[in-house]
Amino acid sequence: RKGNVIITGASSGLGLATAKALSETGEWHVIMACRNFLKAERAAKSVGMAKENYTIMHLDLASLDSVRQFVDSYKKSGRPLDVLVCNAAVYLPTAKEPTYTAEGFELSVGTNHLGHFLLARLLLDDLKESDYPSKRLIIVGSITGNTNTLAGNVPPKANLGDLRGLAGGLNGVASSPMIDGGEFDGAKAYKDSKVCNMLTMQEFHRRYHEETGVTFASLYPGCIAETGLFREHIPLFRLLFPPFQKYITKGYVSEEEAGLRLAQVVSDPSLTKSGVYWSWNKNSASFENQLSEEASDPEKARKVWEVSEKLVGLA
Numbered sequence: 001r002k003g004n005v006i007i008t009g010a011s012s013g014l015g016l017a018t019a020k021a022l023s024e025t026g027e028w029h030v031i032m033a034c035r036n037f038l039k040a041e042r043a044a045k046s047v048g049m050a051k052e053n054y055t056i057m058h059l060d061l062a063s064l065d066s067v068r069q070f071v072d073s074y075k076k077s078g079r080p081l082d083v084l085v086c087n088a089a090v091y092l093p094t095a096k097e098p099t100y101t102a103e104g105f106e107l108s109v110g111t112n113h114l115g116h117f118l119l120a121r122l123l124l125d126d127l128k129e130s131d132y133p134s135k136r137l138i139i140v141g142s143i144t145g146n147t148n149t150l151a152g153n154v155p156p157k158a159n160l161g162d163l164r165g166l167a168g169g170l171n172g173v174a175s176s177p178m179i180d181g182g183e184f185d186g187a188k189a190y191k192d193s194k195v196c197n198m199l200t201m202q203e204f205h206r207r208y209h210e211e212t213g214v215t216f217a218s219l220y221p222g223c224i225a226e227t228g229l230f231r232e233h234i235p236l237f238r239l240l241f242p243p244f245q246k247y248i249t250k251g252y253v254s255e256e257e258a259g260l261r262l263a264q265v266v267s268d269p270s271l272t273k274s275g276v277y278w279s280w281n282k283n284s285a286s287f288e289n290q291l292s293e294e295a296s297d298p299e300k301a302r303k304v305w306e307v308s309e310k311l312v313g314l315a
């Protein structure tokens with residue numbers, strides 16, 4: 001049978017490129033988990049995906065009710081689940097004030113981390129039950145949350161501190177909207193959310209790899225300077241960022257190439273190692289990369305896991 005892969009945020013950028021790449025192999029049925037049904041349908045058509053290779057399902061990660069409804073509908077569909085890709089994200093670098101999810105969590109961490117955390121937890125059993133040769137849970141990470149890299153050292157740097165804001169619910173009322181309890185900063189909130197994504201993947205690995213046989217992985221696909229991620233940025237930035245990445249940092253990767261990389265982490269029979277953060281070198285060969293001290297701190301991973309469980313109502 002074909003493999004079934006759920007990709008969140010498959011209506012643009014990396015998610016769409018990955019959906020396209022996997023659907024073209026003829027070996028995958030892609031479930032595009034998107035907040036905007038019409039946009040997703042148009043996107044799938046625009047890249048020429050054949051109807052029989054995908055299904056669009058509604059998912060708004062900024063609402064935990066929506067996450068639960070999505071999981072219910074998926075389970076009811078009776079389709080086995082072989083791979084889950086947590087890809088969707090929002091990035092609000094120019095926001096002056098925080099905005100919030102349905103439950104009142106700051107939007108970047110609420111969407112990118114907490115929404116995915118609940119989704120992945122609720123679908124873990126389905127992955128476990130899959131009889132597919134290699135079942136995987138993939139969370140898209142980023143270099144920007146990694147302070148052991150040049151890109152990760154551009155201020156404001158990621159820093160989760162002692163998690164006091166997260167523990168307080170990130171609601172801007174009883175607690176700060178930032179994980180570390182500091183002043184709101186949209187760019188930092190995004191980087192912090194990516195650190196949470198990478199910590200979550202490792203904590204899943206430690207808790208569940210042996211028991212479930214699921215491969216847990218994260219990746220940095222390269223700088224995809226033209227995706228919608230930068231839509232909130234000032235126009236001059238959007239004009240200069242792609243050539244800067246192409247010619248100066250040389251970290252630039254096209255959407256298509258990045259999609260092939262993520263598709264590799266989904267389906268390549270040689271990438272079955274669990275607990276790995278994948279990156280690619282200039283020749284587009286994958287390698288196991290090192291995470292920063294904070295993004296690989298097991299104690300912090302455990303704490304983020306436990307606090308997040310409480311916030312999403314699992315503990």
Ligand code: NDP
Pocket residue numbers: 008009010011012013014015033034035036039059060061062063086087088089090111140141142143194220221222223224225226227228229230
């Ligand atoms: P895009 O903005 O193009 O794609 C993000 C996707 O997330 C969109 O499909 C968007 O939906 C979806 N999304 C946003 N909010 C929600 C929500 N509440 N519920 C459901 N879906 C939502 O950005 P990219 O393709 O660049 O980003 C994809 C991933 O790659 C992210 O995890 C990002 O952190 C990561 N990444 C990107 C890099 C880059 O250079 N671009 C580098 C490293 C990592 P909609 O279409 O409706 O807006």
